[in-house]
Amino acid sequence: MPALGSGAPETSQSCRAPVDWTETITQVIDMRSFSNLWFWIALAVVWSSVSHWVLGVPYDMVARARRHGGRAEADLEDIVRINVSRLVYIGRVSGLLLIGFICFLLTGLAILAFWYDVEIAQALFLILFPMTIVGALSLSRARTIAAEAPTGEELRRHLARHRLWTQMIGMVSIFVTAMYGMYQNLVVGPGF
Numbered sequence: 001m002p003a004l005g006s007g008a009p010e011t012s013q014s015c016r017a018p019v020d021w022t023e024t025i026t027q028v029i030d031m032r033s034f035s036n037l038w039f040w041i042a043l044a045v046v047w048s049s050v051s052h053w054v055l056g057v058p059y060d061m062v063a064r065a066r067r068h069g070g071r072a073e074a075d076l077e078d079i080v081r082i083n084v085s086r087l088v089y090i091g092r093v094s095g096l097l098l099i100g101f102i103c104f105l106l107t108g109l110a111i112l113a114f115w116y117d118v119e120i121a122q123a124l125f126l127i128l129f130p131m132t133i134v135g136a137l138s139l140s141r142a143r144t145i146a147a148e149a150p151t152g153e154e155l156r157r158h159l160a161r162h163r164l165w166t167q168m169i170g171m172v173s174i175f176v177t178a179m180y181g182m183y184q185n186l187v188v189g190p191g192f
Helices: 021-028 037-052 059-068 070-115 119-148 152-188
Strands: none
Touching: 037 059, 037 119, 037 152, 059 070, 059 152, 070 119, 070 152, 119 152
């Protein structure tokens, strides 16, 4: 004769599996960045925004100043002077601290990305490293503009040159990111 209680149903608490938060988060948020459409949209938006805002100045102001001159030219010179002064001040006051923090961040991302093979860190590194180059280029251009104090056509030439270099860095960055992303999708993807 079976013992009393041996055929009793189990309680509902013993049937529940413990919640694994990391598994739940990785199911909700796809950590495989290179196969995620949102990553590629974010990459395009970042580089589009960076090439449009030259030293903090929207590039349509440069085009408007070239076409109309007068008040548009004065507005461009004023906003460039303000943004250049701001960048030079930030570089002078907290430049070393920023360099240290950026180096720490990029080194940490690089170690996570390429030593520990964390794909989200790879994606972030491939966005942030070229952006750091653009930031250094912006600071250099701001110092040049602050020292020379160009106006009119010369100022527009400085801004156009800076925008061209930013776009070239962006094209190389997008190409390298796309090649690396395709490689990761082929290597890590199912069936390979």
